[in-house]
Amino acid sequence: MSACEVVDLLNGGEVTPLDCLDALVVRIAAVENVVNALPILCLDRARDRARRLLQQPLGRRGRLAGLPVPIKDLTDVSDVRSTYGSTIFADHVPEQSDILVERLEAEGGVVYAKSNTPEFGAGGNTFNDVFGTTLNPWNTDLSAAGSSGGAAVALATGMAWVAQGSDLGGSLRNPASFCGVVGLRPSPGRVPRSARFKIDDLLSVNGPMARNVEDTALLLDAMTGDSPADPLSLPRTESFLAAARSGWRPARVAFSADLGITPVDPEVASICRAAAASLAAIGTHVEEAHPDLSEAHDTFSVLRGMAFAISYGALLEPYRDKMKPEVVWNIEKGLSYSMADIVKAENNRAAIYRRMHAFFETYDLLLCPATIVAAYPASDRYVKECAGYTFPNYFEWLAIAYAISLTASPALSLPCGFTKDGRPVGLQIVGRTRAEGQVLAAARALELLLDLHPPTPIDPRPPRHV
Template sequence: MSVDLSLIERSACEVVDLLREEAVSPHDLLDTLAAQVARVDPQVNALPTLCFERAHAHANALLKKPVAERGLLCGLPVPIKDLTDVAGVRTTRGSLVYRDRVPATSDAGVTLLEARGGVVYAKSNTPEFGSGGHTYNSVFGVTRNPWNPALSAGGSSGGAAAALASGTAWVAQGSDLAGSLRTPSAFCGVVGMRPSPGRVSYGPLANPFDTLGIHGPMARNVTDAALLLDAMCGEVDGAPLSLREPATSFLDHARRPQRPARVAFSEGLGIATVEPEILAICRKTMERLSTDGVSVEESDLDLSAATQAFHTLRGIAYATNYEDVLAQHRDVLNPNVIWNIEFGLQLDNRAMRSAQRTRAELFYKLNALLQRHDVLICPASIVLPFPVEARDIRDAVGQHFETYIDWLAITYALTLTGMPVIAIPCGMSASGLPVGIQIVGKPRGEAALLCAARAIEEIIGAWATGKPSVF
């Protein structure tokens, strides 16, 4: 066993360089992660299912190949969100319905990631079927925030974000519908990217033409997120929307940061009111950009029509995916999941038509803004991490939310547009909690978005006053 906890603080790109130089082996990394998981994960519950034996077997197979043939990640360990199948590994989707399920085959996205040299060693925690902005379920319990374990890590990729923040992952796979990559990134002080539909392929799915639910990368910085995005993207058989790999890697783009010339800033996209402390930190970030020569302009963008349209389209997705589950297992489902499915089942054609028209209007409205600006920036969450016992947010910043997901409107409004979005940390609250911004790019514009995000990350500089209390 070779454990070197100093590796935990290295970037994913640095670790991959060490793998290519054979200065470390995938086994060294797995042993180091196992030691870190044993030390810190009981306090956060980010990675409830471990598969180190499988990971070491995969590492052995990689090491039989020449270094040049070990793939883009060259043996870098990667945790997979518990919504996504990994062959031979317990995959529960956070639900009692699937608590003992061990799939025989992996999701196509996992197969691609492993072919690119990723080594799967754990499943990260998620709410049941990914349904919410707080990570808890009846199988594994709650995931806690490494900055303050009494608070939420966000959701639904909360386990992935908490693993990154607590040093039990260098990169992490996640997914996003209402903001599931972006909210936990804001809560835990990491980077989460929601790519364009089709950029990252996965499946099989009940509806392979869905463009709301997206898989994407999480990491501790923009460059590492770009590395994982490269490993996740590409055409996949059985994924009809999948896009080809770009001619120039996303990592190469991230390594050539380019300051955006014109930035539009919105306080709440016309749909959300943000806690004053969060807004003040985001505005301070805009001042830093202006001081560095970036033109920052206030935006009057109004995406308030997104709420009903998002609920309708999300409801259709839940009904499509889980109608049979509801019929057979209502007694063990989270009440919020039941509501989601039933809402979708009762929708009529008029509501569906209206939602599609609204979605088109929101796309064209945001696209017009992005013809005049390089990126749009807004807060990544309207609230700071909340106590784990709260389960969800129904009242905040003088607002009452009708549903358990409406506090996520600042992220789900952007979901509807299909634009690529990256969330990065930009500062800390007086209570020592991370605050993040969302940076929105043009359609299928991940390359330019990563260039801009890396430049903004450099301008922000050191945003934290210390490390997470659990690291």
């Protein structure tokens, strides 16, 4: 069932939150040992929360009404082991939840698990030294991407109806694309969160994931709203589920296979171009265009490095030997940047933002691939080469996602097709800042047009060479 269908049953008293948890326990027992998506379970805590909800009248149990939700292992849940994918925090149990978790629980979400993530969310492949590697259920020889890989796999295999994730340089969109589910990176401030490090962080956001667009909108509704604990948080102004169902259609959209900044696998580009072109069937004018994002690589590299230095720099000296080399490198890069480097990066980001804002005076949406490749072998730490180009570091292969992060635009990865060997491909749908409603409505329209009906949830499929 979809999450919306389950919530309707919960609101009608036809099933209880405990019934939902029981169903998940059975499914987790059947598939988790194959894919390693939900390494931390907190079922006793979840059942206690579910029983408390049952004491409330029907219709007054929040937007989720008792629907179970897994939380990514970068986000604190009170009294539940929260490792951030790091051996440094392998036994860490926070006393207080992140305000996002508190918001979800206030809306009737029942937290039952933590989903796997790479160490500190670094990299587009979900593996760490605490729990190991999360595998792609479409082909368990392949990567689930990252850093919300555990969340995407839990959805694709039926161990979750909806899931929380986070995104700095594509961490919601990349695993959604690789696993054939939906992931939405909202505008900064749309989803409140606790200020652990940089209180005015515009790059990293939390967002919803699900198996279809309406379920994604449902979870976004439960996540949103302002909070004095987050100075960037925005007030709740609309129902995103209603927006997804509104029937709004874009009049004019732009498609770009590469945003002018990155190589792209030709088969992925072809699948995404065909999906974008299908919008013509509902009267949308589709043409090839993109804003100038030429400074994206240097700008993101500096701002990402600064974020790592701020967040994890204090761990470098005492715990260097416990962190993966990519994290050490990223912290050191961040610490090496000068004030002049940071000033240039911030100025360039402002210019990129202005260009994107102007771009949306002509186009309603920008469409492009969510990732430049389909799923690659899980044994590879990252994508090192594409279309004859060798990447200089472990994250540049994510440029088609992180360039959009710089613009503060909402962006959604929608399943749009499969490669000849059966790997899912995601189309990235980008809107103007704070226009999540339009992004969701367009994604729902395209979902209906493509009529893929991807067979999720699926049982994990055995390894096969691609």
